[in-house]
Amino acid sequence: MKAPDLIRNTIALGAFLALIDYPPDGMKKIIADGFARKGEAVVNQNISALETGFSFVQSNYGNFIRKRLPEENGPARLFLTGNEALSLGAIRAGCKLLAAYPMTPSSPILHYLASKEQEYNIVVKHTEDEIAAMNMAIGANFAGVRAMTCTSGGGFSLMVEALSLAGQSETPVVAVVGQRTGPSTGQPTHTGQGELQFLISASQGEFPRIIIAPGDAAETFRETFNAFNLAEKFQVPVLILTDKYLAESYTDWPELKNDDLKVDRGKLLTEEQLSAEKDYRRYQITPDGISPRSVPSQKNGIHVATSYEHDESGWYQEDPAGVKKMYDKRFAKMPFILKEMKEPKLYGPDEAQITLLAWGSTKGPALEAMERLANEGITANLVHLTYLWPLPVEALSGLIESAQQTLMIEGNHNGQLAQVIRQETGIKIDHILTKYDGQPFYPADICVKVKEIL
């Protein structure tokens, strides 16, 4: 039987294993299991192809062989995508409703949660459009259920009016925005980081919001959990900013620790607490700007949540002093939100010739670049931001000011975070490396740029 062209893949796999000096036996078992239903002939053909590739490299390219992976089988590890980690974080947080319209790269969240909806009693609704999706996520939260939506930049554009509704009505909501390359349809199946400033400023009027951009799958899991806590605690929209690279790349992890995660529903009132209320006011002005919240079905908590400017009871507010008071009430949350924004994390040595800055999924390539540079005798460290808005100004300024020189690495054209940092702190980042061709950063991109600078 003549081998099909497709068998080249298996030969290449064998060659690859030889290059990293990894015993081929485990792979042979994977091949045997994977091709079992195609019959013994196909299994044998592939195993022999694997051996061919393996021995070809061993006999011809001995100089290139390097030990790169430990041989021993360690404890079993998790192998999953950012989207899957995000979905698990949402389930763990008690998300009970997902309303979404399919859009790359966030559709797998819709698929995963839909596959689990009966196991965890979650309602997953594929809506008629993203406008409905965001309004449903808000409606469910209003009714006392943790709910979210997921989309990409184009879908988020349709959600913006409702995002502002969440801001004005102080309804908690979580929305995932998976970035790809824009503008417009752009490159739908490629990655990018071009939507940070869009998320910061998307609204009619102003209101507090939180933006979190996890750096890897493990962070995505925990930060999605946190997003639900923050949304309810501060009664604000929380936006999780991912991208195609993070959302759909597989990485492996020893575990996703979650025993320590505690659901915090903030000032959600119980029936008992409400029964003591004489004059419940949904938008009561409080020192931290957060008003105790009731939900429909609670006897003493009847109120109207509204998109209009309102007084403490929810009734229309047109008195200028009253309007200002309510605006200030919502923004009174900001210092309390800031306290919960995790500080940027410093990786590598405290002192370095150059300090790299990156956000979201650029963490991985930046860390690898840092190692490669160290091997070449260049000391670099990395300031990575996961909590982007409100910008953790104090900690960030300290880190930047103590750096010898700084390089911001961003997957967009304008250097959006660098601009935001300058806007918020007055600090100008020394150098910027941008990429907007649809590809994630490669460590080599970063190393080349660093050497150019030094």
Added chain:
Amino acid sequence: MATPLELKTEHNPSWCLGCGNYGILSGLKAAISQAGLEPHLTVLVSGIGCSGKDPHFFKTYGFEGIHGRVLPVATAIRLANHRLKVIGCAGDGDAYGIGGNHFLHTMRRNVEITYLVHDNQIYGLTTGQTSPTSIKGFATKSTPFGVIEEPVNPVSLAIAAGATFAARAFVGEFNHFKQVLVQALQHKGFALVDILQPCVTFNYLNTYQWFSQRVYKLEDESGYKPPDRMQAFSRAQEWGERIPIGVFFQETKPTYEDQLPQIKERPLAEQNISSVDIKKSLAEFI
């Protein structure tokens, strides 16, 4: 349950004198009372328009959202807690114009929402532009030379889209209107009531008098039976010298909520989320 008086709030509407919305307000209070709804288990959801103010005048829960989005919010509230009675209040622009997509899809889902469309064939709050139900030729601020397109026929649309209850009422026939509301509130599924509600300020054509001369009650017609879809559809086409009001169509079908095993035992809102165990799902990634 509450009496109409107990449903009253401290606020008063600022609608124009003679506005059809006043009739809807008192009719709906009476109907809520008559249907025996509990105020804390009732949610009025509205959008933007003169009708958007409705929730403030009822001592029930309320959500006053944005223009055109009554139904997604109302749907989610039902999915979150199906022990709640959810009433949507929208205008003709809100429901059939900007919210048209949601209208179509919510009907085919048969979510249990009582959808009260305050239809005055004009945009009142924005001071008199054409609406999806404005009659062809009608001159408005945005169509000074007359509307060119044909109006939407809400009842026909509802019957075609799979609504399980489709009715039209006229506030000028108050007792009949109230009765239709009670039937709609008692319907287990999506119920559309297209309410003819004259705008006394901006619609000089479709006045109380104009309607009074034209409306007739379906139940007065011998042989009219709401479950007959074809009969309902052909009756819904009638608009002109004679305008039928009443329940055009009603059928019993499982609601969307009925078909979700996730909420069979208890509503989502009553499920414990303090410590969801995800071990089993994590293990699937090993």
